[in-house]
Amino acid sequence: MESVLRLIRELQRDPALRAICPECGCDFPLSKAVLFPLRGPIPEQAREVIEKRNAELADRRRRLREQRKRARELPGRTRVATLAGQTMEAVVPVLEREVPHREWRPLGDPIDYLVFRGLVQHGRVEVVQFVEVKTGSARTNARQRIVKEAVEAGRVRFQVAPGRERR
Numbered sequence: 001m002e003s004v005l006r007l008i009r010e011l012q013r014d015p016a017l018r019a020i021c022p023e024c025g026c027d028f029p030l031s032k033a034v035l036f037p038l039r040g041p042i043p044e045q046a047r048e049v050i051e052k053r054n055a056e057l058a059d060r061r062r063r064l065r066e067q068r069k070r071a072r073e074l075p076g077r078t079r080v081a082t083l084a085g086q087t088m089e090a091v092v093p094v095l096e097r098e099v100p101h102r103e104w105r106p107l108g109d110p111i112d113y114l115v116f117r118g119l120v121q122h123g124r125v126e127v128v129q130f131v132e133v134k135t136g137s138a139r140t141n142a143r144q145r146i147v148k149e150a151v152e153a154g155r156v157r158f159q160v161a162p163g164r165e166r167r
Contacts, residue, residue: 004037011035104131110143128156 011017017030034045042050102120104113112133118126130151132144140148150156 001037001040008035008037110141111147 012031012033012035015029015031018027019030019033020027034043034049036043036046099115099117100120103116103118105116106112107114111130113131115129115131116125117129118124130147132140134140
């Protein structure tokens with residue numbers, strides 16, 4: 001044991017000897033390091049570092065447990081929110097008082113409905129309206145925003161597609 005302590009003292013006396021920290025990759029002089037033999041008392045400075053690392057590891061483990069718990073709960077909450085949203089999408093035309101439900105046409109994706117306002121009530125279309133139903137904190141996705149921008153910019157056309165000939 002005495003020979004190990006003597007070696008440690010000699011290593012710390014030479015200011016030219018350097019080591020590389022395995023944690024951060026920085027090099028430092030051994031004269032500034034807390035060196036001690038594995039068998040024997042741990043210096044107070046080393047004990048503090050070990051306790052700090054153990055506390056950090058315990059905190060990381062706690063955060064990881066919380067993240068895993070949230071990850072397990074998320075699919076259930078997402079499923080409920082999705083079902084609620086789909087239900088609302090289906091009943092919105094019926095609940096809407098201003099526009100009769102017969103003026104609503106389901107599109108599905110990326111926009112939920114196309115509404116022909118006035119068609120049933122007045123026999124003429126006052127406005128063609130794209131409607132996306134959202135519940136809770138749901139927001140429009142990228143594809144829905146692209147459609148919205150095209151409509152707002154007036155990039156909307158009407159086309160009659162040729163049908164098959166009857167025989």
